[in-house]
Amino acid sequence: MKEQKLTTENYKGTRDFYPEDMRLRNYLFSVMKDVVRSYGYEEYDGPMVESLDLYRAKTGEEIVGKQIYNFIDKGDREVAIRPEMTPTVARMVAKKLRELPRPIRWFSIPNLWRYEQPGHGRLREHWQLNVDMFGVTSSRAELEILSLACDILFAFGAPKNSFKVTISHRSLLDEFLLDGLKVSPNQAHEVSKILDKKNKITQDEYVALVTKTIPNDSSAVSKIDLFLNATVNSLNQIPGIKEETLAAIKGLFEDIKTIGLSDIIHFDPSVVRGFDYYTGFIFEIFDTSPQNKRSLYGGGRYDNLIGLFSNEELTGIGFGLGDVTLQNFLTAHNLLPNFASDTTVFIPLLDDSSFAENHNFAKELRKEKISAEVSLVSQKMGKQLSYAEKKGYRWILLRGEDEIKTNTVTLKDMASRNQFTFSFSEALQKIKEELSK
Amino acid sequence: MKEQKLTTENYKGTRDFYPEDMRLRNYLFSVMKDVVRSYGYEEYDGPMVESLDLYRAKTGEEIVGKQIYNFIDKGDREVAIRPEMTPTVARMVAKKLRELPRPIRWFSIPNLWRYEQPGHGRLREHWQLNVDMFGVTSSRAELEILSLACDILFAFGAPKNSFKVTISHRSLLDEFLLDGLKVSPNQAHEVSKILDKKNKITQDEYVALVTKTIPNDSSAVSKIDLFLNATVNSLNQIPGIKEETLAAIKGLFEDIKTIGLSDIIHFDPSVVRGFDYYTGFIFEIFDTSPQNKRSLYGGGRYDNLIGLFSNEELTGIGFGLGDVTLQNFLTAHNLLPNFASDTTVFIPLLDDSSFAENHNFAKELRKEKISAEVSLVSQKMGKQLSYAEKKGYRWILLRGEDEIKTNTVTLKDMASRNQFTFSFSEALQKIKEELSK
Numbered sequence: 001m002k003e004q005k006l007t008t009e010n011y012k013g014t015r016d017f018y019p020e021d022m023r024l025r026n027y028l029f030s031v032m033k034d035v036v037r038s039y040g041y042e043e044y045d046g047p048m049v050e051s052l053d054l055y056r057a058k059t060g061e062e063i064v065g066k067q068i069y070n071f072i073d074k075g076d077r078e079v080a081i082r083p084e085m086t087p088t089v090a091r092m093v094a095k096k097l098r099e100l101p102r103p104i105r106w107f108s109i110p111n112l113w114r115y116e117q118p119g120h121g122r123l124r125e126h127w128q129l130n131v132d133m134f135g136v137t138s139s140r141a142e143l144e145i146l147s148l149a150c151d152i153l154f155a156f157g158a159p160k161n162s163f164k165v166t167i168s169h170r171s172l173l174d175e176f177l178l179d180g181l182k183v184s185p186n187q188a189h190e191v192s193k194i195l196d197k198k199n200k201i202t203q204d205e206y207v208a209l210v211t212k213t214i215p216n217d218s219s220a221v222s223k224i225d226l227f228l229n230a231t232v233n234s235l236n237q238i239p240g241i242k243e244e245t246l247a248a249i250k251g252l253f254e255d256i257k258t259i260g261l262s263d264i265i266h267f268d269p270s271v272v273r274g275f276d277y278y279t280g281f282i283f284e285i286f287d288t289s290p291q292n293k294r295s296l297y298g299g300g301r302y303d304n305l306i307g308l309f310s311n312e313e314l315t316g317i318g319f320g321l322g323d324v325t326l327q328n329f330l331t332a333h334n335l336l337p338n339f340a341s342d343t344t345v346f347i348p349l350l351d352d353s354s355f356a357e358n359h360n361f362a363k364e365l366r367k368e369k370i371s372a373e374v375s376l377v378s379q380k381m382g383k384q385l386s387y388a389e390k391k392g393y394r395w396i397l398l399r400g401e402d403e404i405k406t407n408t409v410t411l412k413d414m415a416s417r418n419q420f421t422f423s424f425s426e427a428l429q430k431i432k433e434e435l436s437k
Numbered sequence: 438m439k440e441q442k443l444t445t446e447n448y449k450g451t452r453d454f455y456p457e458d459m460r461l462r463n464y465l466f467s468v469m470k471d472v473v474r475s476y477g478y479e480e481y482d483g484p485m486v487e488s489l490d491l492y493r494a495k496t497g498e499e500i501v502g503k504q505i506y507n508f509i510d511k512g513d514r515e516v517a518i519r520p521e522m523t524p525t526v527a528r529m530v531a532k533k534l535r536e537l538p539r540p541i542r543w544f545s546i547p548n549l550w551r552y553e554q555p556g557h558g559r560l561r562e563h564w565q566l567n568v569d570m571f572g573v574t575s576s577r578a579e580l581e582i583l584s585l586a587c588d589i590l591f592a593f594g595a596p597k598n599s600f601k602v603t604i605s606h607r608s609l610l611d612e613f614l615l616d617g618l619k620v621s622p623n624q625a626h627e628v629s630k631i632l633d634k635k636n637k638i639t640q641d642e643y644v645a646l647v648t649k650t651i652p653n654d655s656s657a658v659s660k661i662d663l664f665l666n667a668t669v670n671s672l673n674q675i676p677g678i679k680e681e682t683l684a685a686i687k688g689l690f691e692d693i694k695t696i697g698l699s700d701i702i703h704f705d706p707s708v709v710r711g712f713d714y715y716t717g718f719i720f721e722i723f724d725t726s727p728q729n730k731r732s733l734y735g736g737g738r739y740d741n742l743i744g745l746f747s748n749e750e751l752t753g754i755g756f757g758l759g760d761v762t763l764q765n766f767l768t769a770h771n772l773l774p775n776f777a778s779d780t781t782v783f784i785p786l787l788d789d790s791s792f793a794e795n796h797n798f799a800k801e802l803r804k805e806k807i808s809a810e811v812s813l814v815s816q817k818m819g820k821q822l823s824y825a826e827k828k829g830y831r832w833i834l835l836r837g838e839d840e841i842k843t844n845t846v847t848l849k850d851m852a853s854r855n856q857f858t859f860s861f862s863e864a865l866q867k868i869k870e871e872l873s874k
Contacts, residue, residue, distance in 0.1 A: 006490055006745045008532035011516060014484030016529050019543070022480045038803040040780040040810025043459045047451030047562050048485060048518070048548060049506075053443055069486075071508035074552045079448060081485070081518070092453050095445035101827045105810070106456070111485060115511045125484050140792065140813035147796075151803075258793040308443045343477040355577065356695040359584075366475040366588075373477025373542070376577035390538045 013116070013124025023339040025127075028323055028330075029109055032129045035152045039144065041105040041131060046088035048111070052078040054087040054308075069113045081113040085130040085320070086277070086305070093134055093316075094309035102135035109323075121294075121324050131299075132318030139252040141317050142167075142281045142301065143259065149285060149297070149319055150264055156326075157335045163296065165261075166268035167252075167283040170300065171245045172235075173272065176227050180240025181220065187213055191224070196272040228270045235269075252281065271298075279303040281317070292332040297321040341392035345431065348384035349375035350400050361397060361409070361424055370431055372397075388414065397427060450553070450561025460776040462564075465760055465767075466546055469566045472592045476585050478542040478568060483525035485548070489515040491524040491745075506550045518550040522567040522757070523714070523742070530571055530753075531746035539572035546760075558731075558761050568736075569755030576689040578754050579604075579718045579738065580696065586722060586734070586756055587701055593763075594772045600733065602698075603705035604689075604720040607737065608682045609672075610709065613664050617677025618657065624650055628661070633709040665707045672706075689718065708735075716740040718754070729769040734758040778829035782868065785821035786812035787837050798834060798846070798861060807868055809834075825851065834864060 010016045017025055033043070052070050069081040082088060085108055093104060108130050116122060131148065133141050146165060153163055173195070177188040190213045198206055207221055214220040230238050232253050235246055249267065256265050265283075273282040280301030287296050299319025306314050330336045345365055347358045355376075362372040373393070375384055381400075388396055398410040403421065411427045412419040413434075420430065447453045454462055470480070489507050506518040519525060522545055530541060545567050553559060568585065570578050583602060590600055610632070614625040627650045635643055644658055651657040667675050669690050672683055686704065693702050702720075710719045717738030724733050736756025743751050767773050782802055784795045792813075799809040810830070812821055818837075825833055835847040840858065848864040849856040850871075857867065 005747065006488075006528075008528050008746050010528070011484050011486050011488060011514075012512075014486065016484070016532070017482040018529065018533065019479035019481055022482055025482070026480065034806075037780070038806070038808045039799075040783075040808060042456035042778075042780075043463065044456055045454040045459055045462070047448055047453070049448050049451065049550070049562070051443075051448060066511075069510070073506070074503075075449075077448075091443075091445050091447070092455065095453070096455065101824055103813070113486070125486070136813050138814050144811070144813060255792075259796050309445050310442065341479075343474070343479075346477075355692075359696050362476075369471075369475070371475045371477060374581070376540070376573050376581060377575050387538055 011124075013118040015123065015125070020339065024327070024336070025323065027337070027339065028326060029127075031155050032109065032152055032321070033107075035155045036107045036129070036131055036148065039105070039148050039151075041107040041133075041148075044089070044092065044106050044108050045110065046082070046085070046092060046108075048081055049073075049079050050082055050088060050091075052080045054091065055080055055083060067114045067116055069115055082110065083112055083114050085110045085112065085128065086132075086302075086318075087308075089130065089132055090305045090316075091309060093314065094306040097306070097310065097312060097314070103141075104132075104134040106134075107131045121322075121328055123324055127323040129321040129323075130318060131320075132316055134305075134314050134316045136317075137315050139248060139281065140255065142252055142283075143255045145299065145317050145319065146256070146265055146283065147259060147261060149283075149299075149321075150261065152321065153285075153296075153329075156330055158329075158333060160263065162288055162333050163264075163285055163329075164288055165265040165283055165285050166271050167265060167281060168267070168269050168271040169245055169249055169281050170273075170278050171280070172241060172249075172269055173227075175240045175242055175245060176238055176269075178240065179242075180227070180238060181214070181217070181223060183214055183217075192272050195224075195228075195270060198270065230269050232267045248280075273298055273300055277302045277305060280315075283319075287329050287332065289332050292328065296325050296329055340394070343371045343373050343391065343393055344435070345370060345372040345395045345397050346384075346388040346391070346393040347372060347374045347397045347399075348381065348388070349378045350381060350384075350398070351404075352378045354378075354399050354404065357399065361399075364424070364428060365397075365431070368428065368432060370428075370435065395431060448561075450555035452560065452562070457776065461764070461773070462760065464774070464776065465763060466564075468592050469546065469589055469758070470544075472589045473544045473566070473568055473585065476542070476581065476588075478544040478570075478585075481526070481529065481543050481545050482547065483519070483522070483529060483545075485518055486510075486516050487519055487525060487528075489517045491528060492517055492520060504551045504553055506552055519547065520549055520551050522547045522549065522565065523569075523739075523755075524745075526567065526569055527742045527753075528746060530751065531743040534743070534747060534749060534751070540578075541569075541571040543571075544568045558759075558765055560761055564760040566758040566760075567755060568757075569753055571751055571753045573754075574752050576685060576718065577692065579689055579720075580692045582736065582754050582756060583693070583702055583720065584696060584698060586720075586736075586758075587698065589758065590722075590733075590766075593767055595766075595770060597700065599725055599770050600701075600722055600766075601725055602702040602720055602722050603708050604702060604718060605704070605706050605708040606682055606686055606718050607710075607715050608717070609678060609686075609706055610664075612677045612679055612682060613675055613706075615677065616679075617664075617675060618651070618654070618660060620651055620654075629709050632661075632665075632707060635707065667706050669704045685717075710735055710737050714739045714742060717752075720756075724766050724769065726769050729765065733762050733766055777831070780808045780810050780828065780830055781872070782807060782809040782832045782834050783821075783825040783828070783830040784809060784811045784834045784836075785818065785825070786815045787818060787821075787835070788841075789815045791836050791841065794836065798836075801861070801865060802834075802868070805865065805869060807865075807872070832868060 068083050073079050109127050111125055111127050113125055177183050194209045210221050227238050256262055271282055271284050278300040282300035284298035285296045297319055301317040303315045305316045358374050362374045365372040396412040403409055408421050409424050409427050410419055410421045505520050510516050546564050548562055548564050550562055614620050631646045647658050664675050693699055708719055708721050715737040719737030721735035722733045738754040740752045742753045795811050799811045802809040833849040840846055845858050846861050846864050847856055847858045
C-alpha cells in the first residue's frame, strides 16, 4: 500500500525563507532599523492575534469581513490575525498614556496578514516597517517623518531621482469638494474613492465615474482638474480652501526648503490615502522608474487614533513600508547586494582522530567571534572542498597528515586560493587581520 | 450619549512588547543568534499559517483539536497558526532535498501559538529558538548540538553549575519495556507517558499508575527503578537492551569526555521527551536552582521527519528553546543586564530659529552612525532636560543663545554631568572617542 504524501508547498500567498532569502530579509530589516534608530525611534511589538473589535472600526470597510483573517478561538472569542499594526500601536499607547514620555517615537516590523489574491507586490503574509510619532502637533513632525522616510531609501543606495514624495492635506480635498464644489458628504466620499484609484483606471473610466457621481455639475471634471493641478502658490485660487489649511501647507513647504528636501518632496493635491483615519497631511512615496511606476509607501497624520480606547486625544503621524514593495524597488533599481555566507571558516575532517582537536580550533575561533563549522564525519578532501565551495565559506582550516606531524594547520583562502601553513595561533591572527580590513 | 470604549488589554496569553520589553527580547535573540551562527547554522523562516494537515500526523495527539489555533480560511482551506516549527522545517527541507548541500545546519526564532491556560512559563504566543542539523547519522551531531545548547547559556553568563544536561536514547526505554519487562506495545506507551510526567506527580501517584498499567507484574515498579538508575557502565545489566544501543551510548559519552563536557552532560534513562517523532538520543537541559528546578529545553534525534512528504529518509537532530523559559532562567540567576536607551544624543530646541541647524547636527551625527533625537518644538530647558533624563540619553547637545553667538555647542554628559562648550566638529569627535572606549 502506498502512503499518501503531503505537499511540500507553502500556504498560498506566503513565502518560505530559505537561508539565502533570510539573508536578504535580514539585510532589509537591519538597514531599516539602523535608519529609524538613528532618529531616536524605539522598537516595539504586539501580539500576532488581537480581538476582532480592534479592526471593526476605523480601518476602512473593506478589511473586516473580506480581507481579514478572523476566526473564533476555542474560548469563543472573536479574534483576528493582525492585518495592520496601527490598531495595535494605538491600543498600546492608550494603555500607558500617562507613563510614556512624549513625544513617543516608535517603530516595529510586524508580519501582517490579509486574505487577498496574491499578485505582484501583494501577498497574504508580508512584513511592514511601521514608524510613528505621537504627541507633536507641529508640522515639524511631518518634516522629520518625511526626512526619515527618504533616508531609508538613501540608506539602501537609492539615487536622488529614483523616487519622489508627494504630499497633500486631508482637509484640502474635503474643503474643496464640500465648500468649493458644494457636493454632499456622500458624493465627496465617492469622489475621494475615485481619486484614490485614478492611476489604476483609464481617463474615460475616470470621467464616467465622476460624471455619474456628480450628475448635476457638467464642469465638475474640469473643476476637479484645476484642483488636482494646484501648486502651493496657486492653492489660494481654489474655492473652498480654509485659511488655516493654506497656512499649514505653506509652513510645511518652507521647512522642507530649509532642510534641503525641495527636490524630492512635492505638493500634490491628488494624493488620497485609502484609510479613513487620516486627518491631516498625507503623503506617498513613488518609484519614478517607468517600469515600476507605483506608490512604494505612504502615511499621514491621524488626530484621533486612540479615540477607540480613551476620551483623550493624541495626535499621531506615521507610515508603513512593506518588505515586498521595498524589495521590488531595490531589484528594479539594481540596488540589492550579493549576500555572502554567514559562516567564515570551514574545518574539514580528514582523519577521525583529529575531531577533538578540530573542535578545539572551532572553539577558539568562536571565542574571537569568528564563526566556524567543523566537519563531523571524515571524508575525502575533494568532497569537503566542494561542500565548502557551495556554502561560500571564506577560509578552510586544514589539519592533514603533514600538519599533524608538524603541529601546524593550513589556512586556505577560498577566493584567492592562497594558502599558508603555520601554527593555529598564527592562523587565528591572520584571519583576524583579514576580517578587520 | 457616551461612546463605549474598547479595552486596551492585549489578547489573553500574549504580551505587548513596549520599548523596554523589546530591548530585552532583542538582547535574548541576538545572543542566541550569535552563538548558533558561530557554529555555522543559517537562519530560515516559514509562514505563520500552514495547512492543518502538517500538524495532524506526528505531533502527538494532544495538539490537534485541543491546543492548536486552527480555522477555516475564506477559501475553505483548513489552516493553523503554527504551534511548533518542526513540521515547517521538515516541509521546507523536503521541498529542496536535492539542492541543499548536506549537512544542513539551520536555525529560526519563530513565534508559536498554542491554545492553553496561561501560567508560569506558559503563554499562548511565545518565541522559540529552533536549531536543527540534518543529514548526519554520526553521534558527533549530538555532540555538536549539545555543545551548542550549553554555549547558549554560557553566552548569557550562566555559571557552570547553574544547569545540567541529561540525555538518554529513545530505544532504551522501548527495549527495556518490550524485551526486558516484556509488556505490550500499548502498556509500553502508557508507561513512557507516566515517566514523562513523573516529576510532576507524587511518588504514590506514580506507583499507583504503574501498577494499574502493569497489573500482572508485582515487581514492575522496582524493575523500572533499577532501569531509571542505570549508569552508562551498569546499563549492560538491564535486561532487553540491544548491543547497538549500548554501543551508541558508550560512543557518545566517550566523545563528551574528549571535548570536556562530562561535568555538564549526564546519562539519565528517565529522560522521556513528549513528542512521538524522536527516534534516537533525547536530551533535556535543567535549571539546577532549587526555586526554579525545571526543564529549560530539550530535543533529540528524529530519523524520519520528512517521511510525511517524501519516501526518502533524512535524519535530523535539534532542539527548541522558548523565550519565556529562557527569561525565567536568566531572571532566577540574576543574569539579565540593564538596558540603556537605544538613542545616544538628544538635541533640545531652545529657540525656534535653531531648528534647521539642529536638524543638520543630527544629520551629521547619524552619518557617523550615532543616533540622535532632535526636539521639534521649542520648550523651556528644564522640561527638555527632564525628558532626556527619563528617556535615558547619554548626551545632550545644546545650542542656546550664547552658543549661537559664538558658533559653538555645549555637550553635556548625562551620567557624569560634565559639560564642554566647543565647535560642533569637536563635539562630534568627543562623542566618537567616548563611544569607541
